[in-house]
Amino acid sequence: MEKRFIYADNAATTAVSEEVLNAMMPHFTKAYGNASSIYKLGRDAQADIEEAREKVAAALGADAKEIFFTSCGSESDNWAIKGTAEMMAKKGKKHIVTSVFEHHAVLHTCEYLEKHGFEVTYVPVDEKGMINPEDVRNAIREDTALVTIMYANNEIGTIQPIEEIAAVCHEKKVLFHTDAVQAVGHVEINVKKQGIDMLSLSGHKIHAQKGIGALYVRKGIVLPNLIHGGGQERGKRAGTENVPAIVGLGRAVEIACSNISEKAALITPKRNRLIDGILKIPYTRLNGDRDRRLPGNLNISIEGIEGESLLLMLDMNGICASSGSACTSGSLDPSHVLLSIGLKHEVAHGSLRLSIEEDVTDEDVNYILEVVPKVVERLREMSPVWEKMMKGEKYE
Numbered sequence: 001m002e003k004r005f006i007y008a009d010n011a012a013t014t015a016v017s018e019e020v021l022n023a024m025m026p027h028f029t030k031a032y033g034n035a036s037s038i039y040k041l042g043r044d045a046q047a048d049i050e051e052a053r054e055k056v057a058a059a060l061g062a063d064a065k066e067i068f069f070t071s072c073g074s075e076s077d078n079w080a081i082k083g084t085a086e087m088m089a090k091k092g093k094k095h096i097v098t099s100v101f102e103h104h105a106v107l108h109t110c111e112y113l114e115k116h117g118f119e120v121t122y123v124p125v126d127e128k129g130m131i132n133p134e135d136v137r138n139a140i141r142e143d144t145a146l147v148t149i150m151y152a153n154n155e156i157g158t159i160q161p162i163e164e165i166a167a168v169c170h171e172k173k174v175l176f177h178t179d180a181v182q183a184v185g186h187v188e189i190n191v192k193k194q195g196i197d198m199l200s201l202s203g204h205k206i207h208a209q210k211g212i213g214a215l216y217v218r219k220g221i222v223l224p225n226l227i228h229g230g231g232q233e234r235g236k237r238a239g240t241e242n243v244p245a246i247v248g249l250g251r252a253v254e255i256a257c258s259n260i261s262e263k264a265a266l267i268t269p270k271r272n273r274l275i276d277g278i279l280k281i282p283y284t285r286l287n288g289d290r291d292r293r294l295p296g297n298l299n300i301s302i303e304g305i306e307g308e309s310l311l312l313m314l315d316m317n318g319i320c321a322s323s324g325s326a327c328t329s330g331s332l333d334p335s336h337v338l339l340s341i342g343l344k345h346e347v348a349h350g351s352l353r354l355s356i357e358e359d360v361t362d363e364d365v366n367y368i369l370e371v372v373p374k375v376v377e378r379l380r381e382m383s384p385v386w387e388k389m390m391k392g393e394k395y396e
């Protein structure tokens with residue numbers, strides 16, 4: 001089979017789309033005004049920022065005044081969590097509820113707060129990668145300042161019962177934030193209907209550039225200022241606005257949220273074919289609930305192999321994919337997400353995440369289904385772990 005190039009790592013980042021780039025381009029050259037300036041060039045930039053804000057708000061069912069532009073999804077998460085913590089600490093509320101399998105932008109922010117006098121409860125996820133709203137209810141205390149639970153998981157793609165969780169929070173009169181970086185543009189979101197108080201999103205996961213994000217903050221919630229300085233972002237986040245990036249984000253959100261069900265209808269059958277095809281390899285398992293997951297996500301553990309070797313071999317075959325282990329400071333840490341759903345360390349090490357979009361063709365799917373089993377077979381032939389497994393010996 002002829003070698004192909006297939007980008008199957010859209011959960012890591014996406015390409016800036018041509019439409020988004022076209023929207024941005026004038027803002028690098030002719031339309032370079034500072035949005036705070038009084039003359040037309042500046043006023044136009046301000047108007048373009050506000051138009052982008054309207055687009056983001058419309059896509060989420062929010063009001064434009066409730067949207068703040070940030071530099072990324074991580075910044076939005078940090079602002080929502082640390083800002084709420086600071087605000088609520090004044091009322092003696094120093095407890096936060098989150099889940100064990102959040103993105104590090106949330107987990108590490110919570111760990112930081114733990115070092116500064118806050119208590120954090122990490123609710124578990126079940127073996128299918130789902131959070132039970134009742135666990136959230138049981139974790140909430142008198143002094144709970146915030147519940148922050150991700151909308152869709154970035155590794156295993158499971159979509160959480162956000163509306164139910166938000167309802168529990170409201171019943172208990174606790175603020176609810178969700179990291180929706182993986183969900184925006186892939187599932188229908190309406191912050192008002194779903195009772196979401198704060199929501200983070202990021203541009204580069206939906207075909208805008210890297211380094212732009214937004215935070216929705218429901219009217220009535222007054223977060224402390226994130227950056228002190230000028231009056232940008234209603235005085236809350238100072239710094240001359242990144243007009244091209246903001247305009248690009250507005251267009252990207254508008255496009256991504258305009259045809260969610262059509263995209264899902266195109267991608268889901270391909271995703272399912274990939275799941276069924278890869279699961280034909282012996283000693284594999286699908287991670288995360290099969291149905292309650294993002295249309296383009298699949299995450300499969302393949303026993304007896306190392307994720308890193310698999311990724312390198314797939315790369316040699318033109319396939320960009322991701323794994324459940326992250327190489328940090330030279331040591332291989334198995335993913336906290338895969339451990340949280342009950343996988344053993346050695347199984348979590350050999351996981352494959354593919355995150356596909358509409359550009360992946362049926363021929364691409366065939367190609368992946370041809371390459372992956374071959375590569376797995378080769379890696380297993382070379383694997384001492386696999387040899388021991390096959391002999392029924394204990395392997396650690």
Ligand SMILES: *Cc1c(COP(=O)(O)O)cnc(C)c1O
Nearest residue numbers: 072073074103105154181182202
């Ligand atoms: C990518 C991602 C982030 C971080 O977004 P950045 O814009 O890269 O900072 C946060 N949460 C989730 C779930 C993500 O997938």
